[in-house]
Amino acid sequence: INHQTWYIKAEWRGIDLVPRMLELFEGHHEYPVTEKVRIDVLRRFGYYSTESNGHLSEYVAWYRKRPEEIARWIDTGSWINGETGGYLRVCTEGRNWFETEFPQWLAEAPKSFAASERSGEHGSYIIEGLETGRIYRGHFNVINGSTITNLPPDAVVEVPGYVDRNGLNIPRVGDLPLGCAAVCNQSISVQRLAVHAAVTGDDRLLRQAFLMDPLVGAVCTPPEIWQMVDEMLVAGEAWLPQYADAIAAAKARLAQGKAIPTRTGYAGAARLHTKTIDEMRADRVNSQRNAEATDKAKLRPAAAKKAG
Structure with a gap:
């Protein structure tokens, strides 16, 4: 549940900062643009969530339920601020750059590692x-x-x-505030269902995990969820041998031609272009930094504003 961690105590020189956090975040020069979800959760629950703006929006039901409203809650200056499929995009770009540039790296002098450069x-x-x-x-x-x-x-x-x-x-923390605990417990229940489903191959538990997922439940009806699970099981058949019977049944259902219509080619409300190798070469310094970085979101700038 590490994507739903909360600051329940924050002090500076003996001053309790928790009651002032909302004021401080809202008054920051950049956070009201890049951290809209986290600030709103702070506003509603009274405590600050440590998870990134984009990830937090995916773990609760309220911020990605209507495509036309997603831009209100995210920022595309960094993939971690809420871009659709942002982590996939940035990792794909890094992988493609690595595969292309790796022979050149081997030809360069080896890098030196010193204690002063510890990560x-x-x-x-x-x-x-x-x-x-x-x-x-x-x-x-x-x-x-x-x-x-x-x-x-x-x-x-x-x-x-x-x-x-x-x-x-590890010291004893005690109780989380009730609202924070409720958010965490919902995700824990989803994870418990998903793990038991994966271990046992029980697709009913798998479907229940999808039903209970806050964001899935905010967007999809039960019949839509059932069909989505069918399609995902079939797509992942090569890696899901424990679901062999469920996959056979899913194929039979999908073959009946009675599927709920979906939007063909829809890529999400806030998906950005994945850069080509030529585009990355035009920005070699940042492309190299992305390929090498373990933390691919160390810098989280706001999106540049368009002139006019």
């Missing part, structure tokens, strides 16, 4: 803490147990903690 990835800091005892504080994905007391104990949660020679140490 921000958690892994090396965790290992350092375990091996040397140097305390590393961060946020970690762990089995909940009794850490967050109003979420299921077997859920995976993202919580603050620290690492030292004794291992990973």
Whole structure:
């Protein structure tokens, strides 16, 4: 449930900032453009969600339900601000650039790695803490147990903690605010259904997971969801052997020619063009940075405003 993490406490020099967060975000020079969903969730729930604007919009029912309204909630300056299929686009561009440029990289002098150029990835800091005892504080994905007391104990949660020679140490958080917990519990239920479906090959559980997904439920009716699952099972047949019987039944239903009409060629309300290799070569510096980056959303600028 690490895509639905909340700041329930924030202090600066002893001042409780939680009551002021909405005012501060709304008064920022850029966040009201790039973080519209997160600011609105803060407005409705009273607490700030750590997840990106785009991802948060996908995990709740309210911001992507009508194509004509999506632009009100997203920004296309960075893929992570809500662009349709943005992560797929940026990864596709990075992969294509890597495949094209890799022979040239091999011909270049090897890069040097020094302690002064250490990345921000958690892994090396965790290992350092375990091996040397140097305390590393961060946020970690762990089995909940009794850490967050109003979420299921077997859920995976993202919580603050620290690492030292004794291992990973997670303090008890207690209850989330009820509204925040309700948002998390809905996604946990979807994930539980999906995992059990995948393990057992039970397509009824799979369909129930789709039914309970907040965004799917906001957009589709049950018959539409059933048909969508049929189509997805058939499309993924090569990788879904546990659903063999369900796929055979789905093929039979689809072959009857009674499918609910869908919009042919529709690519989503906010999908951007995937750059060609030639287009990326024209912007070589940024293309190289994207291909190399682990965090492909470190920079999140607002979309440039059109003149006139």
